[in-house]
Amino acid sequence: MSTPIYQLKRVDFIFKDEKDWKEILKNSINRPAHELINELISSELKGRGGAGFPTGLKWKLAAEVDDPIKYVICNADEGEPGTFKDREILSKVPLKVLTSMAVCGHVIGSKEGYIYLRGEYFFLQPELNKSIGEFKDYCNEINFDFTIKIFMGSGAYICGEETALFESMEGKRGEPRNKPPFPSTFGYLGKPTVINNVETLAHCYTIFEYGSKRFYDLGVQYSRGSKLFSVSGDTPKPGIYELELGMSLVDFVDEFGDGDTKAVQVGGASGFLVPRKGFRETTIGFQGKLTGISLPTGGSMMLFNSSRSMYNVLDNYLEFFREESCGQCTPCRVGCQQLLNGIKAVKRGEKNAQYLNKLMRLTETMQYTAKCGLGQSVANSFSAIVENFREEMIY
Amino acid sequence: MINLTINNKKFQVEEGTTIFDAAKLNNILIPHFCYMENVHQIGSCRICVVEVEGGKTLMASCVTPATEGMVVHTNSERVRDVRKVIFELMLSDHPKECLSCWRNQNCELQDLGNLIQLHEFRYEGAKSKDVVDSSSPSIVRDSSKCILCRRCVTVCNEIQGVGLMNPHHRGFSTFIGPSEDELLGESVCTNCGQCVLVCPVGALKEKDSTAAVWEALYDKSKTVVVQTAPAVRAALGEVFAYEPGTLVTGKMAAALHQLGFDYVFDTNFAADLTIMEEGSEFLERVTNAFTTKEKDHVLPMITSCSPGWIKFMEHRYPDQLAHLSSCKSPHMMLGALTKTYFAEKMNINPAKLYVVSVMPCTAKKFEITRPEMFSNGLADVDAVITTRELGRMIKDAGIDFRSLEDGEFDSPLGLSSGAADIFGTTGGVMEAALRTVHELVTGRELPGIKLHIKPLTGLSRIKTAELKIENPLPAYSFLNGVIVKVAVTSGLKGAAELLEQIKNGTSPYHFIEIMGCPGGCISGGGQPRPVNDAIRTMRLEAIYREDEGKLLRKSHENVDIQMLYRDFLGVPLGHKSHELLHTVYTQRSKN
Numbered sequence: 010m011s012t013p014i015y016q017l018k019r020v021d022f023i024f025k026d027e028k029d030w031k032e033i034l035k036n037s038i039n040r041p042a043h044e045l046i047n048e049l050i051s052s053e054l055k056g057r058g059g060a061g062f063p064t065g066l067k068w069k070l071a072a073e074v075d076d077p078i079k080y081v082i083c084n085a086d087e088g089e090p091g092t093f094k095d096r097e098i099l100s101k102v103p104l105k106v107l108t109s110m111a112v113c114g115h116v117i118g119s120k121e122g123y124i125y126l127r128g129e130y131f132f133l134q135p136e137l138n139k140s141i142g143e144f145k146d147y148c149n150e151i152n153f154d155f156t157i158k159i160f161m162g163s164g165a166y167i168c169g170e171e172t173a174l175f176e177s178m179e180g181k182r183g184e185p186r187n188k189p190p191f192p193s194t195f196g197y198l199g200k201p202t203v204i205n206n207v208e209t210l211a212h213c214y215t216i217f218e219y220g221s222k223r224f225y226d227l228g229v230q231y232s233r234g235s236k237l238f239s240v241s242g243d244t245p246k247p248g249i250y251e252l253e254l255g256m257s258l259v260d261f262v263d264e265f266g267d268g269d270t271k272a273v274q275v276g277g278a279s280g281f282l283v284p285r286k287g288f289r290e291t292t293i294g295f296q297g298k299l300t301g302i303s304l305p306t307g308g309s310m311m312l313f314n315s316s317r318s319m320y321n322v323l324d325n326y327l328e329f330f331r332e333e334s335c336g337q338c339t340p341c342r343v344g345c346q347q348l349l350n351g352i353k354a355v356k357r358g359e360k361n362a363q364y365l366n367k368l369m370r371l372t373e374t375m376q377y378t379a380k381c382g383l384g385q386s387v388a389n390s391f392s393a394i395v396e397n398f399r400e401e402m403i404y
Numbered sequence: 405m406i407n408l409t410i411n412n413k414k415f416q417v418e419e420g421t422t423i424f425d426a427a428k429l430n431n432i433l434i435p436h437f438c439y440m441e442n443v444h445q446i447g448s449c450r451i452c453v454v455e456v457e458g459g460k461t462l463m464a465s466c467v468t469p470a471t472e473g474m475v476v477h478t479n480s481e482r483v484r485d486v487r488k489v490i491f492e493l494m495l496s497d498h499p500k501e502c503l504s505c506w507r508n509q510n511c512e513l514q515d516l517g518n519l520i521q522l523h524e525f526r527y528e529g530a531k532s533k534d535v536v537d538s539s540s541p542s543i544v545r546d547s548s549k550c551i552l553c554r555r556c557v558t559v560c561n562e563i564q565g566v567g568l569m570n571p572h573h574r575g576f577s578t579f580i581g582p583s584e585d586e587l588l589g590e591s592v593c594t595n596c597g598q599c600v601l602v603c604p605v606g607a608l609k610e611k612d613s614t615a616a617v618w619e620a621l622y623d624k625s626k627t628v629v630v631q632t633a634p635a636v637r638a639a640l641g642e643v644f645a646y647e648p649g650t651l652v653t654g655k656m657a658a659a660l661h662q663l664g665f666d667y668v669f670d671t672n673f674a675a676d677l678t679i680m681e682e683g684s685e686f687l688e689r690v691t692n693a694f695t696t697k698e699k700d701h702v703l704p705m706i707t708s709c710s711p712g713w714i715k716f717m718e719h720r721y722p723d724q725l726a727h728l729s730s731c732k733s734p735h736m737m738l739g740a741l742t743k744t745y746f747a748e749k750m751n752i753n754p755a756k757l758y759v760v761s762v763m764p765c766t767a768k769k770f771e772i773t774r775p776e777m778f779s780n781g782l783a784d785v786d787a788v789i790t791t792r793e794l795g796r797m798i799k800d801a802g803i804d805f806r807s808l809e810d811g812e813f814d815s816p817l818g819l820s821s822g823a824a825d826i827f828g829t830t831g832g833v834m835e836a837a838l839r840t841v842h843e844l845v846t847g848r849e850l851p852g853i854k855l856h857i858k859p860l861t862g863l864s865r866i867k868t869a870e871l872k873i874e875n876p877l878p879a880y881s882f883l884n885g886v887i888v889k890v891a892v893t894s895g896l897k898g899a900a901e902l903l904e905q906i907k908n909g910t911s912p913y914h915f916i917e918i919m920g921c922p923g924g925c926i927s928g929g930g931q932p933r934p935v936n937d938a939i940r941t942m943r944l945e946a947i948y949r950e951d952e953g954k955l956l957r958k959s960h961e962n963v964d965i966q967m968l969y970r971d972f973l974g975v976p977l978g979h980k981s982h983e984l985l986h987t988v989y990t991q992r993s994k995n
Contacts, residue, residue, distance in 0.1 A: 165574065182571060187447050187467040336571060336578025337448045342552065343493040343527075346576040350529035367526045374489035377462045377482065378450045385461060 017260045018253040020227060020235040022215045023098060023105075023208070029218065030104040031147055034111060037217050038153055042072055042116040049213065052221035053233040058084060058169075058206035059276055059307030060382070061295045064213065067203055070193035071117040074201040079119035081110045082178075082197060082204040085126045086162050086169040089277035090329065091309035094237040094249050095207035099126075099133055102211065103140040109210035111148065111155045112217060113203050122157040123197070125174050128164040166333035170381050171196075171204045173335065184335040185381035208237055208308070229255030232294025236308060242274075243267050243314035255303075258283055258291040261310065269314040272397070276306035278326045279386035282393035319398035320356060323391065324349070330387055340375045341384025347371065348391065355403060362403050365395050408474040423465035423476055424452055434478050435487060435519050437494075437512065438553035439466040440602060441936055443563070448554055450490050451516065454478045462486065491520045496527045498605070499548050505606045510933070512604030513551065533579045539589030541773050542611055542766040542929075543600055547579055550607035556580060556599035563922060565897035566716065568593050580607075592719045592995060594896065596712035596920045597766030597790075597929015610766045610930060613787045614797050620758040620786070621664045628758045629746075630665040631738050631817075632656060634672050635764040635828030635925035636791045638946040642932040642939075643795030644805040649942030651950055654810025659798050660762075661811050667746075670813040671761065672820030674738035675827040675836070677968070678709065679959035681985055682731045682833075683840045684976035686915055694882045702726040704891075704906065704913040707833050709733045712767035712920030712929070714989065716896050721903050722991035727916075730986040732784075734827065735761040735768065736777055738817060739784035740984040745972045746817060754782055761788045764828070764928035767920060776987045790930025819964040822855075822951030829944045830894035830924035831860035831867060834917040838871060838890070840960045845873060845880045855957055861948070863923055863940055865898040866891060868913075890915045895922035 037045060049065030056062045071079060083106055087095040098106060110122040126133065141157050148155055160178050162168050168177045172186035175197045196202025205213075212234060216224050224234045232254035241247045244265045252261075262270045272284045275293065281304045283291050292303045313322065327349040334341045351368040354360040372388035379385045395402055405416045410427050417426040422445070427434050438449035447464035454465045457475040462483065465476075477483060494513065502508050533547035552571070557580060560569035568582050568591055582591045600608045620628050641650040660668045685705065692701035708714060708729045717728065732740070739761065743754040761768060768788040771777065777784045789797070798805055812818070823839050826832030835857050842850040852858065859869045868891045873883045891913045893899055899918045905911035921928045926943040927935045956962060973980045 167574075187464070189469065330575075332575045332577075334575040336552070336574050336576070337446075337554075338450050339448070339490050339493050339552075340450055342576060342578060343497050346532070347493060347496055347527040347529045351527070370485075371489055371493075371527060374486040374493075378453045378486050378490060379461075380447060380450070380464070 017256050017264050020251045020253055022235060023211050023237055023251050024101055027102045027104045027214075030108045030214075033214065033217050034108045034147070034153075035151055037108075037112040038115040045112065045116050045217075046072065048216060048221045052216045052224040054209065054212050054216060054224065055232075055295055056206055057208035057212065057236060057307070059089070059280070059305055061305050064205065064209055067193065067205070068113060068116050070191075071201045071203045074194055076201050078200045079117050080197045080200055080202040081113045081117070081119050081122040082174070082202055083110055083122065083124040083207055083210055084169065084171065084174060084204055085124050085130070085207050086174060087127050087130070087207070088166040088169050089279065089307050089309055091241050091274065091277045091311045092239045092307055094239050094308045096130060096133065097249050098207050098211050098237075099130075099137060103137055104144060105214035106207055106210045107140060107144045107157055109205075109213040109217070110157060111144075111153065112213070113205070113210075114155045115153075117201070117203055119203075120154050120156065122155065123178065124157065124159045125168070125178065126159050126161055128162040131161065134159060134161070165335075167335045167381075167383060170383065173381070174204070175202070184337045187380070206307075227253045229292075229294060231296070232303065238306075238310050239308050240265050240310045240312070242312035243270065243317070244312045254294040256293050257289070258293060259288040261293065262288055262312070265310070266312055267314055270312050271315045271317070272313045272319065274309070274311040274313070274322075274390065275304045277309035277311075278329055278390065279383065280304070280306055280309065280389060282390045284393065284397040319394050319401045320352070323352060323394045323402070326390055327352070327387075330383065334383060338380040338384060341379045341387070344371055344375045344379075344384065345387060348387070352402060362399070365399065365402060369395060406470050406472050408470045408472070408476060410476045411478055417470055421470050423454055423456075423463065423468050423470050423474070426470045427465065427476075427478060432478060434465050435516060436466060437516055437604065438555060440555055440558075444555045444558040444602075446554060446558075448552070449494070451487060453483065453486060455480045455483050488520055488522060491516060492522060492525065492527055494551055495522070495525065496529055497532050498551060499531070505549070506609055506612070507606040511606065530576070532576050535579070535581075537581070537588050538611065539587035540593060540595065540611065540770070541589065542595035542769040543588055543593070543597060544609050544611050545581055545588055546607050546609070547581060549605050550580055551605050552578060552580060553604055554580065555602040555604065556608060559598045559602055563895055563897060564594070564596060564598055565900050566592065566594055566596075569599055594712040594716045594920060595767035595770040595929075596896070598921060600766060600929050601927070601931065601933060601935055610790050610793065611769060612793060613769065613789050614793050614800075616787050617760050617789055617797070620760070623758075626756055626758045627666045627752050628664070628760065629667045629669060629742050630660050630760045630762060631669040631671045631674075631735055632660070632762040633735060633764055633828065633925060634675060634825050634947065635928060635931070635943070636762050636794070637950070638828060638926055638943040639764065639931045640791050640795060643792065643798075647942070648939040649946040651946050653950070654812070655805060655808040657813055658808040658811030659803050659805055662803050662808075663797060663801055665760070667814045668811070669738060669742070669817040670820050671735045671738055672824035672827070673817045673962070673964065674734035674741070675824035676821050676959035676962045676965050677737055677985070678731055678734045678827075679823060679836050679840050680965060680969075680976045681981055682707065682729050683837050683844065683959075685729055685731065686837065686841060687844065688977065690883070690914065694886070704911055704916045705729055706916045706918055709827065709833060710767070710918065710920040710925075711765070711771035713896065713899060713918045715767065715770070715992070716899065716920065717903070718990055718992040719994055720900065721907065722994075724903060724906055725989045725991065727906060728989055730988070732777070732985055732987045733768070733771065735763065736771065736784050736987075737985045740779055741817065741968070743779065743782055743784065744984060745968065749816070754780075758787075759785045761785050762791065762794045763788050764791050764925045764931045766790060766929040779984060792930060792932055795932065816964055816967070819962060821959050821962050822954040822957040823959045825950040825954070826947055828925045829947045830863070830919050831857070831892045831917065832924065832947070834860055834890055834892050834915065836959060837915070839958045842871065843958065843960070845876050845883060847877050854952055856948075860890070860892050863937060863944070865895060865922075866893045866901065868892070888915065889913045890917070892917040894919040894924045896920055
């Protein structure tokens with residue numbers, strides 16, 4: 010496949026200080042909505058939660074709906090295994106996020122924002138509330154009507170899925186809704202809603218601060234800008250890094266690996282597992298015609314070295330999904346469990362190796378028929394592990 | 405209009421139509437499972453997925469609206485392939501004990517299997533649930549068979565507003581039911597059985613009483629009496645492949661005689677009696693309201709024939725119980741009379757009488773266990789079987805139902821009026837009561853075509869009517885010009901709406917009829933499956949046909965009722981009536 014053109018480039022936007030937030034807020038809300046939307050659209054910022062929906066378009070769609078009540082929601086239900094960047098953003102530069110939420114409120118015509126905070130992040134709440142208070146004071150000072158509240162999640166992974174998140178906020182069982190309708194017309198409480206990941210909002214701040222061009226100039230076609238990566242696993246330097254999108258995985262492993270990396274899990278348990286032989290041809294970013302094999306990620310990069318059993322890795326993922334599936338649709342609810350049973354049976358020798366092929370068909374069914382991204386994504390890691398580490402699965 | 409292509413054919417459908425409906429309108433059947441027309445469309449089972457060109461994944465056709473230019477394939481290789489796998493996954497967490505399952509041959513999972521044709525089980529494994537809860541006298545929940553389609557969740561929450569059946573836990577451990585350690589029998593369950601009616605498999609079923617009835621039939625020392633509710637005759641035929649809405653009154657009576665019941669009585673007789681008692685009670689309350697200054701009258705009065713509704717009221721509105729008519733439900737009245745009036749008349753020891761009620765209802769199974777439903781230590785009714793259970797008994801006995809000659813009900817508790825027939829449908833009790841009350845007050849027939857009160861018929865959730873009293877008889881002169889306001893609802897969500905009005909003091913009504921099940925007893929929890937609005941309508945029409953076909957249309961003209969009062973009860977609301985035909989209610993906890 011194509012030779013990587015872009016080297017690993019560190020960037021420092023997200024955690025750059027937020028001292029100018031008042032000015033940025035004031036300037037932005039004095040700009041007309043369409044201008045801000047165009048700014049975002051020309052930046053080509055895509056959702057940093059992992060799904061990569063164009064942010065400008067998302068705001069535009071919600072802005073176009075005629076409704077006196079709309080909501081802005083910051084998705085801080087950071088639950089994907091191996092990702093921990095949103096926590097850092099909310100503790101280091103919360104005012105960036107709050108500012109972007111308010112600007113979004115201005116753009117779409119909403120006066121209420123919520124931060125859906127992961128249950129396990131309860132410890133962030135006091136500091137965050139202080140920032141919200143400070144922010145509110147300034148909004149009052151400049152006579153800008155926008156209120157932000159924190160809504161605490163209760164620990165279910167699935168509530169990071171946007172429609173399940175709405176259900177949870179409405180006091181219901183957190184389960185994904187059918188789409189359409191989409192949040193831009195029918196979101197929280199049935200009202201037009203923009204829901205953005207924490208990091209996406211932080212990037213919006215960068216764009217409002219420096220203009221879309223500075224952002225657009227980073228990255229590659231279809232994958233513009235920078236991105237935070239949560240690096241973990243078998244690496245001498247775990248941590249959070251802001252890197253340009255479009256990097257080659259081989260460069261990434263050169264930088265972060267321990268010299269013995271046999272696979273990288275890109276995008277957490279629901280993401281993609283790339284074996285060593287695929288490093289060279291894989292880039293990190295959003296799918297596009299020119300980028301070859303390009304993997305999107307919410308930011309989780311887990312490195313496995315040769316001491317790791319890929320059977321155990323898969324077993325662990327399936328155990329996770331089996332438990333975190335909302336339990337609504339058949340393929341995901343039953344599928345995850347039967348996959349787990351299936352690999353155990355093969356490992357114990359109760360089923361022969363060919364059974365793995367039958368399990369692959371099961372994951373394919375889940376990919377095509379599960380109601381939401383959770384069930385659909387199980388196939389990603391499963392097929393990569395079974396195809397590339399077949400021997401480890403059997404013996 | 406929307407243009408779309410399904411399986412290479414072009415169609416036009418109205419905007420908002422789902423892919424599933426668009427296909428159905430054009431005679432393309434998409435295999436489906438959890439879907440229930442107009443009631444339950446959540447896309448959880450995923451059996452109805454189809455391929456939409458350009459889509460990354462397949463779409464659940466029951467929840468995906470058709471859009472302009474959409475190209476759909478319902479039978480592509482991929483669709484058929486994944487459908488099979490999903491069905492297999494369903495079966496992998498379902499016991500394969502079909503032959504001993506009471507839903508054998510009457511199971512939607514088996515029906516689906518006939519369509520999908522699976523010949524091997526590739527995915528075997530863990531079973532997620534094994535709890536069997538038989539704590540309720542009405543309903544048994546066998547979680548091992550539950551397929552998590554969530555139809556019961558929808559009816560319990562959206563239609564009945566009881567909110568007891570819900571998903572709990574997550575992932576593979578998800579189960580549907582009351583919360584973890586709560587038993588149905590100790591919960592706020594109203595026993596309405598609407599969940600049982602929609603369960604596609606054997607996970608929710610009525611508690612079977614046929615064994616007890618067989619035992620009584622075989623016991624030579626017992627005189628076994630059976631009675632049948634108005635709605636049973638309009639639906640029993642469906643068990644024997646008759647069109648919905650076929651009346652099988654005569655064949656039913658004949659079958660009951662063949663099964664060995666000594667006497668076959670008609671609950672309709674007691675429905676007429678209920679009108680006498682409840683109508684008199686209403687008049688008494690109204691008289692108090694209009695002639696005395698004391699505020700001891702409680703209006704509106706609400707009917708009390710539906711035990712599911714009664715239990716709902718006792719839990720949800722324990723401080724409003726005085727609004728309930730004190731009348732027992734008709735079959736309880738008939739049971740009490742069988743063990744007193746009839747026993748006396750026939751010189752039978754009441755302890756040797758065994759009374760069976762055939763009911764469209766699962767809540768009646770609970771009702772007979774209430775302590776108020778015992779007189780002199782004897783149960784008014786000994787066993788309740790549903791329409792479905794009677795169907796099973798008839799089949800079990802080898803009776804060729806379709807070829808039976810029509811039989812008759814036995815005297816003296818068998819004769820009934822058309823007013824009693826319509827007890828089986830929503831609006832019927834109210835109409836029957838007003839036929840009698842209007843005539844008692846004015847001396848003239850209830851106005852209206854064929855004695856019907858048009859606004860009270862049909863399947864709307866809340867129906868209301870006003871009846872102006874003109875030129876009453878001298879005894880009721882105080883009612884001259886009064887407009888009597890009535891309301892009718894079926895299904896407990898509507899009931900809650902009317903009760904909230906009462907609670908807030910804003911209810912404009914004098915008299916309210918409430919039936920626990922949507923449509924009334926014709927679609928009670930004990931009726932044959934399936935039930936949908938089309939079938940409800942056919943059963944409802946049958947009930948009105950039965951009414952209109954009778955010469956006797958008003959309860960107070962039933963000569964056997966008149967004889968009963970003359971020979972035994974005395975007058976409506978008299979001492980004997982209070983002892984045998986009226987009851988009291990219990991305040992129950994809200995959760």
